[in-house]
Amino acid sequence: MPSDTEELRRRIYSDVLTASDGGTRPVSRDYLLGYEVDGQRLPLVDPQGRGIRNREDWPTTLSIVTSEKGRYLDTEIAPGVWTYPLAIDKHGRRDPSNGKLVRAHEDGVPVLYFYKPIPKQYLLIGQVYVTAIDLGAMTATVELAERAEAGSAVEVEIERMWIDRLVRTRLHQPRFRMIVMDAYASRCAICALPEASLLDAAHIRSDTDPNGQPVVENGLALCSIHHRAYDAKSIGIDAGYRLHVSPRLLAMEDGPVLVHAIQGIDGKRLAVVPERKKRPDPHRLELTFKDFLNAQ
Numbered sequence: 001m002p003s004d005t006e007e008l009r010r011r012i013y014s015d016v017l018t019a020s021d022g023g024t025r026p027v028s029r030d031y032l033l034g035y036e037v038d039g040q041r042l043p044l045v046d047p048q049g050r051g052i053r054n055r056e057d058w059p060t061t062l063s064i065v066t067s068e069k070g071r072y073l074d075t076e077i078a079p080g081v082w083t084y085p086l087a088i089d090k091h092g093r094r095d096p097s098n099g100k101l102v103r104a105h106e107d108g109v110p111v112l113y114f115y116k117p118i119p120k121q122y123l124l125i126g127q128v129y130v131t132a133i134d135l136g137a138m139t140a141t142v143e144l145a146e147r148a149e150a151g152s153a154v155e156v157e158i159e160r161m162w163i164d165r166l167v168r169t170r171l172h173q174p175r176f177r178m179i180v181m182d183a184y185a186s187r188c189a190i191c192a193l194p195e196a197s198l199l200d201a202a203h204i205r206s207d208t209d210p211n212g213q214p215v216v217e218n219g220l221a222l223c224s225i226h227h228r229a230y231d232a233k234s235i236g237i238d239a240g241y242r243l244h245v246s247p248r249l250l251a252m253e254d255g256p257v258l259v260h261a262i263q264g265i266d267g268k269r270l271a272v273v274p275e276r277k278k279r280p281d282p283h284r285l286e287l288t289f290k291d292f293l294n295a296q
């Protein structure tokens with residue numbers, strides 16, 4: 001069995017970084033369970049689906065996972081710092097599995113941290129240190145290893161911006177894309193194009209707007225053409241999910257793409273509407289629809 005060494009943990013981190021394209025794409029549960037070191041299997045997440053992966057022969061926790069259960073925004077307390085709920089047993093008592101996380105805290109050993117926005121798909125956030133354990137609140141505070149190693153005072157601000165960006169690239173952006181693509185079954189909401197590589201997770205209200213939260217009801221899966229056209233106010237979507245094409249584009253005469261992809265959708269309803277609790281928020285649609293009308 002591979003033993004727990006700093007070098008091995010570094011190697012695992014580097015392998016998962018490579019597999020996830022620098023942390024920008026999810027890795028599958030199959031990849032994590034089938035992970036091998038020198039021909040020996042070393043599952044990186046718990047095979048029973050628990051949020052903590054301990055190995056009997058390792059003194060400290062190998063990895064922890066946060067699953068999306070509507071707690072996405074409140075678990076991040078600062079860029080690169082999260083609250084992780086400790087495991088409790090069915091009686092609400094502290095589960096023995098936490099012991100190795102406490103040990104990781106005491107020994108300063110980094111733990112792999114994953115975020116699971118949808119079933120079986122994991123985003124690698126990075127290696128984290130457990131910086132505090134609160135047994136009253138049953139939480140651990142974890143901090144990205146890169147952040148914990150911040151340098152001098154001058155570098156702190158640069159470090160903060162860098163961490164902010166790292167978290168955005170590894171967690172916020174891919175997570176938003178995953179939940180939106182999942183809700184729309186990887187089809188364009190306007191034309192139903194089913195090709196993930198040509199689809200974006202578009203915001204209804206941009207992320208600089210007060211209503212611009214990265215939640216599924218502020219998202220639309222759109223193909224590149226419809227995304228550009230929606231952002232440019234060439235297409236509007238009203239609160240009743242009806243599509244409106246700008247008069248300027250309706251008056252244009254050109255080839256089949258204009259006719260089918262743009263003019264042909266005027267007056268139709270969204271081609272793909274997700275299940276009820278994941279549908280686009282009518283209030284946000286209305287705000288952006290007003291912007292569309294004002295731009296004509």
Ligand SMILES: [Zn+2]
Pocket residue numbers: 188189190191192193222223224225226
């Ligand atoms: Zn489309």
